[in-house]
Amino acid sequence: MKYISKIRSRIYRQYFSAMLAILLLAVSAGSEAATVLLRRPIPLLPEAATQLNQVHTGKDPRMWQLVVFGFAHCKDVCPASLANLSMLVKAAAAEKIRIGGIFVTxxxxxxxxxxxxxxxxxxxxxxxxxxxxxGELERFKAAFSVETAFYTKNAGNMLNYQVDHSTTAFLIDPAGNIRVIFDALTDATDIEDLFRRNRTLFES
Amino acid sequence: MIRPGALLPLLMVFSLTVSAMQIDADPRTIVSFMDKGLSPELDILSVATDISPDNHLVFQVKTRGERARGEAADHLLLRILHEKVYVLLVPINKGDGDKVLMYETTLQSDNTLLPDAWKALQENSLPAGLNARRIVNGAEFILPVDWIDFAKDFGFDAYTVSAQVQGDTLEISRVHDQAGKGRGGSSMFSAITLLNKLCTPQRLRSRRD
Known part of the structure; x- marks a missing residue:
C-alpha cells in the first residue's frame, strides 16, 4: 500500500513538474527577438532629445546614446540589461566609437x-x-513605445511591488534619431558586431 | 494539507486566467471569439505577431479547422493599417496552394469597415520577402521588417471572406468571420510595439516558488 502511494505521489510530482515546464514555456514563448537597423530613422521629439542630452552634459556633443529602460528593484532582468549596456559602452570605446549608456527608470x-x-x-x-x-516620464516612454504594468502598487503598498516592462533598447545618433532597435537582454552581441562591422553608420 | 492531485486543476485554472490577462492586454495578439455557427476552417481563433530571427514580421492566423477542397472564393485575409490599408490573402483550401496576394487602398475615415474593392500592388511595389505558409489550422503571413516604418502607427486584423479576383482588382462579397469582431475595429499602436518583448519577473518568480 505504502509502495503504491509512493508511486502515485511520484506520478503527481512528474505531472506537476510537466505543468510548470509548460507554464514557463508559455511565458517565454515568443521571446524571439530581432535587432533592427532602421532604414528610416525615427526622429525623437525635441523634448526627449534634450532630456537625453542632459544626462551626459559636458561630454562630446557628437556622442551616440544607448538607452535602456528598467527599475533598480528589478532582480531578474534589469541587472542583465545594465551589464549588457556597460559591456556595449566599453566595446564601442574599444572601436573608438563615442557612445554614452543611459538607464531610464x-x-x-x-x-x-x-x-x-x-x-x-x-x-x-x-x-x-x-x-x-x-507627465514627463509618460511622454518620454511614449516616444520609445515603452510598455509597463505595475502589480500590487497602491496607497498601502508603495515599496514591495513588481513592474513588468518591455526590454527594448535604442541606439540614438547625435542628431537625436533612433537608428537601431534591439532587445537589451538577447541582442547585445548583435550591437557589438555592429560596432565592428558597420563603422560607416557611426560616421554618418 | 492540499493533496498533490488537487493542485493540477488549480494550476490549470490559474494558468488560463493569467494567460488570458496577458493576451487581452497584448496589442500584438488578437484572441477571437469562437463561432460554432461557422465551418471550422472559417472560424478564426487568434492572430499573433512575432519577429523571426531573419528579421521578418510574422502574423500567425489560427482557425478552428482546415480543409483541402471546397468553395474556391473563400480566403483567409490579413488586413494591415499602416499609412494605407493593405490586405494579404491566401485561399482557405489547402489544395489551392499558398500563393499570397497583396492589395491596397487609402485609409478610410472609418477603418472599422473592410472595403469591398481593392487594387493590386504593382509587382515592383510588392515587399521583397512577402510570403505565406500553411500551418496546422491556419496560415502565417510574412513581411520583411524593413517594410515597416517604425515612426508610424500600425494596426491589424484577420478575416475569412468570400472574394473574387478580377484582373488587378479584388472584390470582397462576404465576410464570414473577423478576429477583432466586437472590439470596435483594429486598434492602432506605435509600430515599435511590434518589436517589444515584455519581461515578467513577478509571474516567473511566483511560478518558480
Missing amino acids: IDPDRDTDAVLSQYTKAFGTDLGYLRLEG
Missing part, C-alpha cells in the same frame, strides 16, 4: 537619484541615468 517613486546613482555605478562609471516623473 520607469519607477521614479522608488528609484531616487541616490538609488540610481549607486545602482548604475555598480555596473560601471561610464553609465548615466535619467529620472523623470509624471
Whole structure:
C-alpha cells in the first residue's frame, strides 16, 4: 500500500513538474527577438532629445546614446540589461566609437537619484541615468513605445511591488534619431558586431 | 494539507486566467471569439505577431479547422493599417496552394469597415520577402521588417471572406468571420510595439516558488 502511494505521489510530482515546464514555456514563448537597423530613422521629439542630452552634459556633443529602460528593484532582468549596456559602452570605446549608456527608470517613486546613482555605478562609471516623473516620464516612454504594468502598487503598498516592462533598447545618433532597435537582454552581441562591422553608420 | 492531485486543476485554472490577462492586454495578439455557427476552417481563433530571427514580421492566423477542397472564393485575409490599408490573402483550401496576394487602398475615415474593392500592388511595389505558409489550422503571413516604418502607427486584423479576383482588382462579397469582431475595429499602436518583448519577473518568480 505504502509502495503504491509512493508511486502515485511520484506520478503527481512528474505531472506537476510537466505543468510548470509548460507554464514557463508559455511565458517565454515568443521571446524571439530581432535587432533592427532602421532604414528610416525615427526622429525623437525635441523634448526627449534634450532630456537625453542632459544626462551626459559636458561630454562630446557628437556622442551616440544607448538607452535602456528598467527599475533598480528589478532582480531578474534589469541587472542583465545594465551589464549588457556597460559591456556595449566599453566595446564601442574599444572601436573608438563615442557612445554614452543611459538607464531610464520607469519607477521614479522608488528609484531616487541616490538609488540610481549607486545602482548604475555598480555596473560601471561610464553609465548615466535619467529620472523623470509624471507627465514627463509618460511622454518620454511614449516616444520609445515603452510598455509597463505595475502589480500590487497602491496607497498601502508603495515599496514591495513588481513592474513588468518591455526590454527594448535604442541606439540614438547625435542628431537625436533612433537608428537601431534591439532587445537589451538577447541582442547585445548583435550591437557589438555592429560596432565592428558597420563603422560607416557611426560616421554618418 | 492540499493533496498533490488537487493542485493540477488549480494550476490549470490559474494558468488560463493569467494567460488570458496577458493576451487581452497584448496589442500584438488578437484572441477571437469562437463561432460554432461557422465551418471550422472559417472560424478564426487568434492572430499573433512575432519577429523571426531573419528579421521578418510574422502574423500567425489560427482557425478552428482546415480543409483541402471546397468553395474556391473563400480566403483567409490579413488586413494591415499602416499609412494605407493593405490586405494579404491566401485561399482557405489547402489544395489551392499558398500563393499570397497583396492589395491596397487609402485609409478610410472609418477603418472599422473592410472595403469591398481593392487594387493590386504593382509587382515592383510588392515587399521583397512577402510570403505565406500553411500551418496546422491556419496560415502565417510574412513581411520583411524593413517594410515597416517604425515612426508610424500600425494596426491589424484577420478575416475569412468570400472574394473574387478580377484582373488587378479584388472584390470582397462576404465576410464570414473577423478576429477583432466586437472590439470596435483594429486598434492602432506605435509600430515599435511590434518589436517589444515584455519581461515578467513577478509571474516567473511566483511560478518558480
